[in-house]
Amino acid sequence: MTTIIDGNEIADRIRADVAERARRLNDEGVTPGLATVLMSDDGGSKTYVSMKQRACEETGIEGIHHEIDPGEPAEVLFDRIDRLNEDPAVHGILVQMPVPDHVDTRTVLERIDPMKDVDGFHPENVGRLVAGNARYKPCTPHGVQKILAACDVDTEGKDAVVVGRSDIVGKPMANLFVQRDQGGNATVTVCHSRTADLAAKTREADVVVAAAGVPEMIDGEMLSDGVTVIDVGITRVEADTEKGYELVGDVDFESAKEKASAITPVPGGVGPLTIAMLMYNTVKAASLQSGVPVDLP
Template structure:
């Protein structure tokens, strides 16, 4: 009887440290020229998960020597006041990147706020201008999670060109931009991409054809071993809390992939936590540095 394969773990923590080390050199070069990269992080309300995400982003800024402007606003903040702040940050030449932490309180139109950000400071890659440029294959700020997934695959040596990538999930944050990124006629792309979602028929028949499977639907352990072909590379974007009485916290973190069964068939797989998450933050820092470099180039022509 054949032993189950032991997959290679695509360690996002280790790779993100490599990328951050590369960024430190670029940041030092910018500082020598009188330009310190700066990211403005705006948090509205007291969502516990958002507070953790924002804290991690600010911590990474400090670690790299990127300035971080913190705006922690009460949940009662009006849409008009938030738009006013975005306008001020757009005009502030010391700020190179603007991040509005999602989700926003229900009384604020999130799309309206994101669309108000200067596309040149949209380091999250959510503005329609950057989305359109991505689709057209033009230079732009790519959404951080898709960019992080591409970096994981490329730097770990998994060929994307000509491969069938199946993305389960069609969100504006991951599924759609990732499909646009990997289908481009470019290095680290040239894939055949299929997007699946909640209305896809015979889902397992499609996921089993994937050379690279990306799970990004936000459903705990949805992708099971029977849905994956042998030798597939699996990227798990999910981060879900499920009850676990054996843990002091009362819960444990799992992805959208059932790791025990899928890992027996996968050639490589991202762990949760420690896979895609750290790469997302690294790509945010990379976009911020890129924005600072573009700003410096624009004023020194």
């Protein structure tokens, strides 16, 4: 019997824990603050930002939103980040990606104060993660760890295959799996577009995390019986529906669920955890910056 993992249910529990910690900070005179910055006309980016701001309202975090015309020079964005770095009411800063082509993404990430980098992408925070002393774990990989823990999937001594090597998901996911820590201690294989015979690798896995951004690239024939499948991918594809499209993951769900002991659907799997862990990191940032301790689970 395959377990279809309900990401919304897991995320709701985490957000309730985060809201309780935010209330404790409020009792000590500290209101966690998250600033989102949007420099794009992309409809998807606007939707993601609005979802994050709504999550702030629901968890007792002060959401501060800034919009910058995508035609403005890069320095306008950098100046805005500098001001947010200096604002004591702002504990976390998130610049919604992608930014316009004339803005260097790496410079954006490096401009954010690493103490306020609640995405966990600043080089200092990446280095701390690799060294096994993470300040903020990147939201999606951390969310995957929370899903596995909620489903009682112990990664210690297991073979974990991560399909995808992005800085946002693939690389940090592999680093978390390999750490000497809860949710780690796995033997990790990272696969990507240059991997020869991907199916041979995924069939050996106890846990597969698909994060390559290629729709339905992994099917049931590429999996072993009893595997846990976490599908991070989400792509809009044309379909004969009222909207004219449907959302699909990197995994062919129907065939994969015949092999998997547990699997995340798309949508409704990993996505809700990404936002929940952003709230988690923001409350942690407020605690670290204020010196008021909270015991985040």
